[in-house]
Amino acid sequence: MKNPIENLNKIFDSRIRMGVMSILIVNEEVSFNDLKQMLDVTDGNLASHMVNLEENGYIKVHKGFIGRKTNTTYSITRAGEKAFKDHIEALENMIKGMK
């Protein structure tokens, strides 16, 4: 029998990374500040998770300016979308398996 947990994506174990992906999958482009506010986390904490997701190729970073302030926004990549959907499917299969 297949181990149901093997399909889970380790990267989304973190609740913050899971939250970021949940937001980016339904919103085209979201700024760092909006993410921070929606997930209620600190700058440093969120930044390290964003770097992790970017290194895995799941999100794209867009650096821009509003006046003189930097405005960093993020969007999900194809690979990110697929990985997150697979993760959700794996979770659903675990629930079905438990019944």
Place this chain on the structure above:
Amino acid sequence: MDSQHPPLETLQDIKRIMERSSRFISLSGWSGISAGICALVGAWVAHDRITGYLHTRRGGSFYRGEVSTLSPNTQSLFQDLIVIAAITFITAFVSAFLFTWIRSKRNGTPMWDRTVQRLFWNTVLPMTVGGLVIIRAMQLGYFEFVAPGCLIFYGLALVNASKYTLGEVRYLGYGQLILGIINMWVSGGGLYFWAVGFGVLHIIYGALMWWKYERKS
């Protein structure tokens, strides 16, 4: 430690975060109720004014022809009705805004973030287009299209808006659309259809939403 979360809870979290980040969910039921009451009061005042006008006229057709060709008496009626409509719209909008503002403060959600901006734009666009169509219809003398026009364009605005706020708004939109479409074939009953759509439906919707989401808090 994070991997200890059971899958069902994780899925529920994902769904909750998706909804919170893409929809404005602080829309208060009281907003619907107060807008409905404003609409009923406005319709009642307008009804009074029209009844008064009809008493000063005997016979003849009521609505027809370009505005410039109407008698001074009729023109003053239309001016009054437009003022009543504008005051009704402003009071309904302000009161609806107020209750939602209070609720969003209480929830700790921002009142002007991306979800609100999207909701606002997607509601205002169909309503503005509808407003222009109705103004033009009035200029051409098609007054019987005012009430159905309001109901239909508002209904479309609500169906469109429902993607960006509480999903139930869609059913309020369907209600307005049905009333508006029926009203196109029932001439003379415009004000009653208008009062049912903007007054009664809003109050029912607001009460149901309050019961569903706000009763406990």
